[in-house]
Amino acid sequence: MPKITFLTSDGQRSTFEIAAGTTLMQGALQHGIDAIVAECGGNSMCATCHVYIDDAVARELSPMSADEDALLDGAAADREPGSRLSCQIRVTSACEGLLVRLPDRQT
Amino acid sequence: MSAKESLSAGSSGVHQVPLQEAVPLQIDPFSMDFFADPHPAHHVMREAAPVVYFPMWKTYGVARYEEVHAVLHDPQTYCSSRGVGLSDFAKEKPWRPASLILEADPPAHGRTRAVLSRVLSPAVMKPLRESFVVAADACVDQLLQRQSFDGIKDLAEAFPLSVFPDALGLKKDGREHLIPYAALVFNSFGPPNALRQRAQELSAPHQAYVQAQCQRENLAEGGIGAKIHACADTGEITPAEAPLLVRSLLSAGLDTTVYGIGAALYCLARYPAEWQRLRADLSLARNAFEEAVRFESPVQTFFRTTTKDVVLGNTAIPEGEKVLMFLASANRDPRRWDNPDQFDITRRASGHVGFGSGIHMCVGQLLARLEGEVMLHALARRVATLEITGPVTRAFNNTLRGLEALPLTIKAA
Numbered sequence: 001m002p003k004i005t006f007l008t009s010d011g012q013r014s015t016f017e018i019a020a021g022t023t024l025m026q027g028a029l030q031h032g033i034d035a036i037v038a039e040c041g042g043n044s045m046c047a048t049c050h051v052y053i054d055d056a057v058a059r060e061l062s063p064m065s066a067d068e069d070a071l072l073d074g075a076a077a078d079r080e081p082g083s084r085l086s087c088q089i090r091v092t093s094a095c096e097g098l099l100v101r102l103p104d105r106q107t
Numbered sequence: 108m109s110a111k112e113s114l115s116a117g118s119s120g121v122h123q124v125p126l127q128e129a130v131p132l133q134i135d136p137f138s139m140d141f142f143a144d145p146h147p148a149h150h151v152m153r154e155a156a157p158v159v160y161f162p163m164w165k166t167y168g169v170a171r172y173e174e175v176h177a178v179l180h181d182p183q184t185y186c187s188s189r190g191v192g193l194s195d196f197a198k199e200k201p202w203r204p205a206s207l208i209l210e211a212d213p214p215a216h217g218r219t220r221a222v223l224s225r226v227l228s229p230a231v232m233k234p235l236r237e238s239f240v241v242a243a244d245a246c247v248d249q250l251l252q253r254q255s256f257d258g259i260k261d262l263a264e265a266f267p268l269s270v271f272p273d274a275l276g277l278k279k280d281g282r283e284h285l286i287p288y289a290a291l292v293f294n295s296f297g298p299p300n301a302l303r304q305r306a307q308e309l310s311a312p313h314q315a316y317v318q319a320q321c322q323r324e325n326l327a328e329g330g331i332g333a334k335i336h337a338c339a340d341t342g343e344i345t346p347a348e349a350p351l352l353v354r355s356l357l358s359a360g361l362d363t364t365v366y367g368i369g370a371a372l373y374c375l376a377r378y379p380a381e382w383q384r385l386r387a388d389l390s391l392a393r394n395a396f397e398e399a400v401r402f403e404s405p406v407q408t409f410f411r412t413t414t415k416d417v418v419l420g421n422t423a424i425p426e427g428e429k430v431l432m433f434l435a436s437a438n439r440d441p442r443r444w445d446n447p448d449q450f451d452i453t454r455r456a457s458g459h460v461g462f463g464s465g466i467h468m469c470v471g472q473l474l475a476r477l478e479g480e481v482m483l484h485a486l487a488r489r490v491a492t493l494e495i496t497g498p499v500t501r502a503f504n505n506t507l508r509g510l511e512a513l514p515l516t517i518k519a520a
Contacts, residue, residue, distance in 0.1 A: 038457040039397065039457060039472075040462070040468065041457050041458040041459070041464055042458075043464060043465065045224070045472065046229065046472065046473060047229045067224070070224075070225065070230075071228065071229060073228075073229075073230045074228050074230030074233060107393055
């Protein structure tokens with residue numbers, strides 16, 4: 001299972017193994033990461049599972065849909081080039097060692 | 108429903124998996140007794156089988172989280188275009204022109220859904236927040252002066268009525284039709300029982316109001332209604348479709364939030380320890396509302412119709428059958444939730460199906476959450492105690508669960 005590191009806005013770092021095939025959002029919830037809210041439960045409708053991923057790495061992951069792109073414009077924290085919705089990122093072996101930065105707020 | 112067997116080919120050859128029967132239940136899920144307290148019946152349905160059958164209304168039913176979620180996420184097999192109530196549009200003419208979004212399937216659904224998603228997106232919510240906060244404070248001001256009031260009429264109805272119609276750009280006149288119209292819509296998803304018949308008999312003036320209010324000339328510029336009509340200018344939808352999409356917001360955008368806020372109030376008044384937790388940490392307001400939606404499930408049920416013979420929960424369901432999803436039961440399925448009957452405002456409520464799930468998940472969920480959050484925040488900031496000081500009465504509707512009256516007395520913090 002790929003090891004993925006989450007970094008909160010106040011610098012807390014934690015690393016978990018997340019099963020391939022689940023979404024990054026599901027993995028974060030399973031490990032009790034409070035900075036991921038996921039109000040809509042993974043339906044790509046709320047922008048409360050916003051994360052930052054290194055821009056170059058983000059391009060290698062599941063591509064961004066027009067819906068996700070539009071939702072990110074309304075995310076509570078600032079949008080950056082590496083902004084993604086974690087419910088739209090499917091964990092694969094390519095995620096090994098991924099660093100996921102968490103925003104300071106989701107709503 | 109004779110016992111059937113399915114064949115499945117495993118790596119070691121063919122083995123037979125006997126299918127279960129859909130267990131017939133002599134429960135009427137649209138009766139007044141059921142509505143008065145659905146939880147014991149939900150338990151019976153969940154424990155009976157993954158798929159149950161109601162001979163009385165000739166419909167299948169699913170009450171466990173797993174099957175409810177599966178049906179919600181397979182719109183090809185469980186369609187909405189034959190109606191999301193008991194009435195099958197393939198056999199019966201809909202009582203009103205079918206909804207272009209709620210009662211539509213892919214690919215047609217995607218086009219209209221995109222329009223409503225955009226006019227109700229997170230980016231649209233941001234600038235609304237400030238005016239909603241002001242309105243919530245004004246509402247709490249008034250209530251603190253009165254101290255004793257009806258939590259439903261004076262708060263759960265009054266607050267959404269003070270923000271939602273203006274956000275849509277509705278005219279001032281005629282707004283009293285909005286709640287009765289929504290009650291009509293939600294009663295009409297049920298079977299032809301007394302609730303549905305009575306609602307239909309009284310429907311004409313409410314329908315006339317809604318029909319007129321959905322027209323472009325009756326919607327204020329800058330409002331959400333006008334934004335929908337503007338999509339007809341770009342050709343994304345036709346001019347004839349725009350009023351019907353506005354109608355969806357009038358049908359589903361007000362009463363549901365009234366019931367949602369009413370649910371949150373009723374929960375917080377019944378569970379004073381949770382109320383005090385909220386007062387101690389106002390950042391819990393949004394999740395408290397979310398948990399109330401899970402716990403009370405203002406929208407209790409929706410139907411789908413099978414488009415082919417299908418096996419669900421190891422049970423065969425033929426093509427053309429209605430399947431009733433008990434969202435409220437799924438939200439308290441112990442297979443999915445720890446201590447499901449406990450109202451816990453710190454619970455991770457993500458994944459509940461109180462707003463549905465999948466492609467038809469409530470398109471106005473962000474507006475509902477915004478209203479719920481700012482109202483609970485305003486209340487918890489300024490009110491020390493919230494007490495039920497009179498008889499609580501239930502509102503009866505074929506789809507919605509909530510209260511008719513919630514006599515409350517509050518004390519300032």
